[in-house]
Amino acid sequence: MTAVPESAARLSPERETEIADRAEREHLTPGPWRLEYEQCDCSDGYCHHGAYVAAVATPEPTPIAAERLARSGEDPRDYDFSRTDLGDFSAADWELMAHAREDVPALLAELAAVRAERDQARARVAALEAERHTTNEALSNAAEQLRRDRDRIAELERPTVEAKRAEIRQSYAELIAAAEETKDFEGAFDVQCRLREREEQWKREDKEPVR
Template sequence: MNAEQWNALYPVGTPVFAYPGFRPEDASDARRLVTRTRTAAQLSASGDPVVWVEGEGSYICLTHVDPVAEDVWEEARAAEKPAEPEAAPDTPVRLSPEREAEIAARAEAATPGSWEANARIGIVTNKVGDPLAVFGGGAQDRADAGFIAHARTDVPALLAELAAVRAERDAYRERALDAENRSLIDGREVCADCGRPVPDGPCGAHSPDAVYQQTCREAAQLRAERDQAQGRVAELEAERHTTNEALSDAAEQLRRDRDRITELESAAEEIRHLHKDSPMGPCPVCIDADAMVRGDDYTLPYPCPTARLAGAKDFDPPSFRIEEPVR
């Protein structure tokens, strides 16, 4: 059955049994979805008739989708008794080192390079246009495709930022611990920075509390510098985008100007050809109206004023260099 025949018989929302992988007659472990269609049937890039169903991100060939009656579908749905989805926690769970390693491994194993999302039909492609994931054509499908496409660069960036922040934290923690350990030597209070005994209490400039406060100030300054650098990167990206657009506009205007110059040069050549001298006399087009009224010779020698404007040289053809009569 082709896509046109399917759409004529089964509207969007038809109850179906769908098999994303193998059909049950081809594999004993075939997975069956008791679901409904969420798009009309259409042709895939390979020319196969396909349809999208609820609960599945990718399209499924019509050969693997079986329409069923509503009561049959309800019975199968009840028999499956799907588990209630686990509610997402109100606050995200902090990453463990193991989960962070799993995320990094998945990011490393994914197709390299930047990914892009087709905003019209919800397809995620790599940088050369090869499809990586196919969604439906709805607004949520397009949003999901955009999220997945940006995750290819967002996830590594977040992991790098997490590693940098943890490194900063560990360095500050080590400094604070070192200061605390050095604050007492042989039962005497000493300066945490220079190690000299301070008999009357902690050194005001180098006590553990002062070191901690200074560390916090340095950390705040480093974060501010990092945020400033990230803002500058964003500005440069915006400037690059604006510059690319301006260059494209200038190149397009240059092509239009070049085409116009070619048109004008062609028109000038036509004018010169039209107003050039001929065996019948001087310019075959232009006349001197005042001379005609006076009854004088009203022909104009080549080049006539029109030919001059078109770029003709300032000389007459040899066959018409005739001395004017003496009056």
């Protein structure tokens, strides 16, 4: 992960606007610009110039060439696109070139800082994604363990539950027997109905999942 240098001066909105303005002014010569080189033909043995920049080639003819072509109506030639004199460039061109030595490093530094911030954000997102995955996995394991524990508790409690139900059935049976002994058949029937309701309730409880 690339760290953002704390001491690096960030590009202010005002500075950015200033640079953008120079790159978008009217009368800027359209690009791309291409350097044309020539080979030095000095023969004194002391020159050592080698190849040097002789002109800047642009997609549009120079101002002088454009004026001549407009008068003559002839097609432009290769040298009409080569700018060799100061006057071949507009004031906006020179403003752009003169400030490029400071503008380009400033823009590159800002780009590096923005990319570093992007890398830090990506790393943080990746860490959060990994953390979330770990948390979800832990929660899933905990939920599964909770289900197992509840099933085990229900299993251990089952004998006690059945014993309690048996006591209740016995009490109902005794009530029914007592009612029948006294010829209270209506009361005996009522107790039998309540016992059936209780049995149905127990069946529903047994079918419900353990919570």
